Amino acid sequence: QDDPAIAIKPWMQELGDGVDVSPYGMPSPYEEDVKRRTVEWLTADPVSSINFTPIHALDGTITPNGICFERHHSGVAKVDPAEHRLMINGLVDRELVFTMEDLMRFPRENHVYFLECAANSGMEWRGSQLNGVQFTHGMIHNVQYTGIPLRLLLEEAGVQAEGKWLLAEGADAAGMSRSIPMEKALDDCLVAFKMNGEALRPEQGYPVRLVVPGWEGNMWVKWLRRLEVGDQPWHHREETSKYTDLLDDGTARRFTWEMDAKSVVTSPSPQAPITHGPGPTVLTGLAWSGRGTIPRVDVTIDGGITWHEARMSGPSTPKALHRFYYDFEWDGSPLLVQSRAHDSTGYVQPTKDQLREMRGLNSIYHNNGIQTWAVDADGKAENVEIS
Amino acid sequence: EPLGLGRPATPEEVAVWDIDIRPDGLGLPEGSGDVATGDGIYTEKCSACHGVFGEGAGRWPVLAGGQGSLTDARPVKTVGSYWPYLSTVFDYVHRAMPFGDAQSLTDDEVYAITAYLLYLNDEVDDDFVLSSENFAEARLPNEDGFKPDDRMEVEFPAFSEEPCMTDCKPEVEITMRAAVLDVTPEETAAKEAAEKAEAETPEPAAEEAASEATTEEAPATEEAPATEEAAAPEEAPAEAPVEVAEAPAADPAMIKAGSKVFRKCKSCHQIGAKAKNRVGPVLNGIVDGPAGAVDGFRYSKAMEAAAEEGLVWSHDELSAFLADPKGYMKGTKMSFRGVRKEEDIEALIAYLRDASE
Known part of the structure; x- marks a missing residue:
């Protein structure tokens, strides 16, 4: 039967929109489903909440700015850059204030890094709960930042010998604050003002945010207004009552900054079923590690009886998302799909049960266990756990 | 070499923004507040979200109770049961509370609320007065409950072995399904349609079971002590006999x-x-x-x-x-x-x- 799509369509005859109809471009209306989504029952109020990146619908490694997941504690601060200041105080030779113009005069660098919320996959600690990779793994994005090495700003102020810690503080109504060890601050942190080439989006900290590569997203303080140098950590709310990992014995780990190696198959997945039936099939996913690069990802489609080394494609830089593919001939039988990341330190992504055995069920944060999707004969996928 | 960019911050400017408090007392302002005063401010400004007794309303954080629950299946992490330092309470209340009116409280009001939170957690009596003088003496019970990140020592050895690639297990079975809980958000339109369809069908038993499972199983996230709230209906007293x-x-x-x-x-x-x-x-x-x-x-x-x-x-x-x-x-x-x-x-x-x- 002839394909009715092979016809003279309106767009082949009529004139389309001229330039400037959409001076800041939007995706095709046919892509309107590719958007951030929240889980309403998670939090008390959307002002202090989170939404999720639609990673099931994306490919490559870079996350477009408009769909980078949002998480804020007192809403999105509307900061006028002309009225924004960055202050450095505490154990420094010179307590300083910078305008945005001042910051633009420091040498700057470009780096791609992933930002993952420590609570990503946190709802899955006790078992499969959310049917969609957007919800199980979407508290992540991967962006090219333009920013000033934090080291340069600290050198400008002159960190004193006893200055071993840094407090980063946001200008929002949460006054978001986190303690960062000086070693990390001087290593690879950035004070960034661009993402993927354009100004930070308001929900990502416009006009300036901290970039703390490989470390939990909560530390990447947005709307950065102040850096204080001190001789001890501050033990503020976000590093004591939150973002600490309660273990089985009732003690809790604190300062669990690094994001462990992790991967997930983004397609097929519950929001991205196989719709084409048996035959050549592309399985793809993302992998990342807060400790380095991802030289290898293993994939299984039979629930871990047999594993295959996936094909990596795209840039492989430290503390950034990596893209992997496994191209296979689907015979139409049900699948149990998993991926397993290896990072450049030799760390191998554990199963969820291995993690639970190590930490118990109450950690909430830092769940990097292997995810399983059950794909049925129709190609539909479900979030499951397997033996 | 410094580039000479920026300008010196004046001490007055630093004072406006430098509001952080540390466990050793660095940053703590002069002042004091008592439990009774704290009760009044708390009732007016905090209780709508945190509950009259710090028990939390909706999914807002629970602030009191939970002592001894950290090894439970459903730990209740509060100022009294989990937070290591009282300075964190002072810093956070002053920095970010009341929600939507941050930094509106005076130092003495923050002392009073902090004192009241200690009282709600049975840490002090009702005549207690918290001040810059006695602040350092006030310790929270879980101060020693924290340890540094030891993942690389404890977990890395187990999580760095070369994994099996072929014939790794004889068989596999599914042990848990997300569909049982069905807590995944749907598009609003789809949701409404589904609700309509449900309303038109006589109550299926399976659906009840599913919603019960949700109540039972829905794990908490960092913000959501979902279990607390979810557990409440179960524990509510039976209707009057x-x-x-x-x-x-x-x-x-x-x-x-x-x-x-x-x-x-x-x-x-x-x-x-x-x-x-x-x-x-x-x-x-x-x-x-x-x-x-x-x-x-x-x-x-x-x-x-x-x-x-x-x-x-x-x-x-x-x-x-x-x-x-x-x-x-x-x-x-x-x-x-x-x-x-x-x-x-x-x-x-x-x-x-x-x-x-």
Whole structure:
């Protein structure tokens, strides 16, 4: 039967929109489903909440700015850059204030890094709960930042010998604050003002945010207004009552900054079923590690009886998302799909049960266990756990 | 070499923004505040979200209780049970609270609220005054409950072995399915359609089971002590066993009226065979029973003193207490404002008698 799509369509005859109809471009209306989504029952109020990146619908490694997941504690601060200041105080030779113009005069660098919320996959600690990779793994994005090495700003102020810690503080109504060890601050942190080439989006900290590569997203303080140098950590709310990992014995780990190696198959997945039936099939996913690069990802489609080394494609830089593919001939039988990341330190992504055995069920944060999707004969996928 | 960019911050400018407090007291302003003052500010500015007794409303954070629960299946992480340092409370309340009106509290108000949170967590008595002088002495019970990140020592060796690639296990089975819970958000339109469809179908048993499973299983995220809230309906006291009433002089209508009045008490008190101590003690046998006598409940100093003096909750004593708890007994933990109408008090007492049986 002839394909009715092979016809003279309106767009082949009529004139389309001229330039400037959409001076800041939007995706095709046919892509309107590719958007951030929240889980309403998670939090008390959307002002202090989170939404999720639609990673099931994306490919490559870079996350477009408009769909980078949002998480804020007192809403999105509307900061006028002309009225924004960055202050450095505490154990420094010179307590300083910078305008945005001042910051633009420091040498700057470009780096791609992933930002993952420590609570990503946190709802899955006790078992499969959310049917969609957007919800199980979407508290992540991967962006090219333009920013000033934090080291340069600290050198400008002159960190004193006893200055071993840094407090980063946001200008929002949460006054978001986190303690960062000086070693990390001087290593690879950035004070960034661009993402993927354009100004930070308001929900990502416009006009300036901290970039703390490989470390939990909560530390990447947005709307950065102040850096204080001190001789001890501050033990503020976000590093004591939150973002600490309660273990089985009732003690809790604190300062669990690094994001462990992790991967997930983004397609097929519950929001991205196989719709084409048996035959050549592309399985793809993302992998990342807060400790380095991802030289290898293993994939299984039979629930871990047999594993295959996936094909990596795209840039492989430290503390950034990596893209992997496994191209296979689907015979139409049900699948149990998993991926397993290896990072450049030799760390191998554990199963969820291995993690639970190590930490118990109450950690909430830092769940990097292997995810399983059950794909049925129709190609539909479900979030499951397997033996 | 410095580039000479930026300009010196003046001490006054630093003072405006440098609001952080550290456990060693760095940054703590001069000032003081007492529990009673804190109670007033808290009730006005905090209780709508955090509950009158710090028990949390909706999914807002629980601030009090939970001591000893950190190894439980459902730990309750509060200022009293989990937070290591009191300085964190002061810093955060001053920095970010009240929600939507950050940095509006005076230093003394923050001291008072912090003192009240200690009181709600049974860490201090009702006459406690917190100040810049005694702040360093105030320690929270879980200070030693934290340890540094030891993942690389404890976990890395186990998580860096070369994994199996072929014939890794004989068989595989699915042990858990997300669809059982069905808590995944759908598009609004799809959701509405589904709800409509549900409304048109007679209640399927399977659906009930699913929603129960949600209640049981929905794990908490960092913000959402979902389990607390989810568990609540299960633990709520059963409806008044009106029909069972056999008390000779008891008027069923009055008992029924009393059960309605008791709704005001329910958020804190339970009564009946399955009752447990909550924010307030179990009320079985309260009428004509001795004051301050329920096992396992930590009473206020005032109530303990009254109990020692032999207070019995006779009809008249109880009426007076219920009409104006704080007026009747200064220092009682029961911050309930009281039952205004005499007939409501009579009904409530009738109900309390009846439901105890």
